[in-house]
Amino acid sequence: MRVLLSAYDSRGGVEPLAALAVRLRELGAEVRVCAPPDEEFAKRLAGVGVEAVPTGRSVRDLVTGRTPPSPGGLPRRAADLVAAFHENVTAAAEGCDVLLATGLVPAVAGVKSVAEKLGIRYVYASYQPVSLPSPHHPPMPRPGRPLPPGVTDNRILWDRDARDAQDVFGDAVNTHRVSVGLPPVDNVRDHVFTDRPWLAADPLLAPWEQPADLDVVQTGAWVLPDDRPLPADLTAFLDAGAPPVYVGFGSIPLQDPEEVTRAAVEAVRARGRRAVLSRGWADLDATDDRDDCFVVGEVNHQALFRRVAAVVHHGGAGTTTTATLAGAPQVVVPQGADQPYFAGRVAGLGIGAAHDGPVPTARSLSAALETALAPETRERATAAAGAFRTDGAAVAARLLLDAVG
Template structure:
C-alpha cells in the first residue's frame, strides 16, 4: 500500500502525519508526506526517514510575506481578496505535490491542514481515482452542536444566533463563498467537475479525528460519522543536549516555557521574560524554548537555559510545569508527561485545549492571549501545587499511545 499524507500548516499539522508515516513504513507499506519545505519540517522528516514532496511556499515565508503586506494590521485576519488569492495558489500547489507523490502506484491520500490545501489534495485523489481520508487533530473544526465554528474574513458569524447547528450551516455557506469558486476554478483546469458543497466534499461524512479521547473527546451531536483514532504520536528517542542535561541535573525540576509555532503573534512580545520572572518568584528555574517566536533569555543568570529543537517528550518529563500556547501536539505531549500546564492560547483551537486542561484539573487556562508577570505568577502558583501535580500524573496514565496503530489498521482495511 502506498499512502500520501498531505498538509499545509504548522509543525502541529506535520508531526502527526510523520508519526503515521513512520508506523506505516514499519509495517512494510510506502508512505510519503507532502508539506511546505520549511527547514524544520524538512529536518524532522529526514530524521525519521520519511520521504518528502515539497508543497508550496514555506509557512514561515508565507507568514512573513503576509505580515509585510498587512503592516501595522499584522495579527488581524486577512482581507477576503487576499485570502482567496493565497487559496488559489495553495489549491494548485498542493494538487501538484500530491499528484507527484502518488505517482502511478498511490492507493490513498490522507489530507489535513488549511482548507485550500485539503481541497487541492482531495482533487488529486479524485484525478487519480484513489481513496481519500480527511483527518483533523482537534474536534473544534468539525460540525457539531457542541461548539461554534470559527468565523472567516468578511463573513462574521450572525449576531445573536446561539444555535450551533444553525451556525455550522452558515459555516457551510461561508466555505462556498470563500473557497468554492477558487476550488471549482482549479478543478475546471484539470478536467474535474465542480463541487456544490466544498466543506462536505473535503471532510466527507466519515472524517477521522486523530486526538486522544481523554484530552479531546468527540462530543457527538453531529451528522458526521467521526472516527476517533487517538492521537498520532511520533516516538522520540533523541538524547537531550549535554548542556541541557547538565542544567537539569544541577537543581530542582524547572518550568518549561515555549510557544511553538506562534512566531509572529504580537501578544507574545515579552512573554518569555515575564514567564521567567514569574517562575523565579516561585523559586523555580526555567528552560526557555525559542520556537518561532525566537524567545531569548533576557539576562545571564544561571537559573535559565534556552533550547531550540529538542526532544520534548523527554524534556517535559523532567520539568515541574509546562507553559505553552495550547497546540494539540504540545498539549498531548505535556499531558503524557504527567506535568501540569499553563496554556496561554493565541488562535483557533488553542482556547479549546486550554479549557480542556482546566476541566481535567491538570492545568490553568490563561484568560486572554496576552500574558503578564502578574497573570503568569498567579497561574504558576496554582499549577505548582502538590494537588495539581498529582492530578497531572494520574491523567497521564490514561492517554493512549495506539493512535497510529489504529489508523494504520483502518487504512489497510480500505
C-alpha cells in the same frame, strides 16, 4: 501498498504524519509525505526515514510575515495552494492506493481533486474535534469573520461557517476543479471533510461527543516516540536544580515577544522556579544574563516535558498532546484557532490552568502557575498521562490498510 500523506500546517500538524508514516512502514506500506518546504519539517521526516515532497510556500515565512502579502491576498494564496497540492500530489501519487490529507482547506481540496481524478481512496483527518461540525460546539472563527454575537445555536453557526468557507475558498477551489475537468462544488468545507472524517486526538484529552451528524472515526493521537537525547548543556541545566518551568509558543508569532518573555520569567521567578525558554517562531530570548534561564531551540519535547515542573504554552494540539502524555502540568495561554478549546480541556481535566486571554502579565501568569504547580494538579496530570492512548498511529495505519483491502 502505497500511501501518500499530506499536510499544509505548522510543525504540530506535520509531526503526527511522521508517526503515522512510521507505523504504516512497519505494516509493509510505502509512504510519502507532502508537506511545506520548511527545513525543520524536512529534517524531522528525514530523521525517521520518511520521504518528503516539499509542497507550497514556507509556512514559517507565511506565519511570521517573511512572505510579502500578494496583491490578491487570501484568495490568491488559496488558489496557489490548491494548484500546488494538486500538482505535487498528482506526481507523487503514482501507484498509490490511498491519500490522507489534513491542514488548510485549499491544500486539502487540491489533494481531494487528485483522489477524484485518479480514482484513489481519500481520507480527511483533523487533530481537534472543534474543526469538525457538531451540535455540541461552535466552529472556530475564520480570519476576518467573527462569529455573530448573540447566536448560541451551534447548528446555525456551522451553517454560517460553511457559507464563510465557500465565500473565502470557493472560487479558488472551483476554478481549479473546472480547469482539471472536475465539476464545481457548492460546499467546499463538507466536500473536503467528507461525511466520515478521522479525528486523530486522544479520547480523554479531546473526545468526540455523540450524537453528531458526522460519522467521525476517532483513532487516538498520532504520536511517534522520540528517543533523541537532550543537548548536554540543557541536561546539565536540568540536573543543576529543581525542575524548571518550560515557556514556549511553538509555531505562533507573538505581537510583543519581549514583553511576554519578561512577564513569563518574572512569574516563574515569583514562584521560586527556574525557566527553560523555547525560541520557537516567536523567537523568545532571555531578558537578562541571570543563570536561572536557559534558552533552547529544536529539542525533544517528549523528554524535556518529563523533566519540568510545568509547561506554559499556546495550546496547540501538538504541544498539548505532548505535555499531557508527559504528565506535565500545564498553563495554556491561547492565541486563537483551536487553542481556547485545548485551554478549556486542560482546565476542565484539572491538569493545569487556562489563562484568560492571549497576553499574559507577570501577575496573571503567576496566578495560573500557582494552580499548575499545586501537588494535586501534578497528581491529576500523572493520572491523565497513564490513561492516554499511545496506539493512535498504529490504529490509523491498520485502518488505512484495511480500507483498501
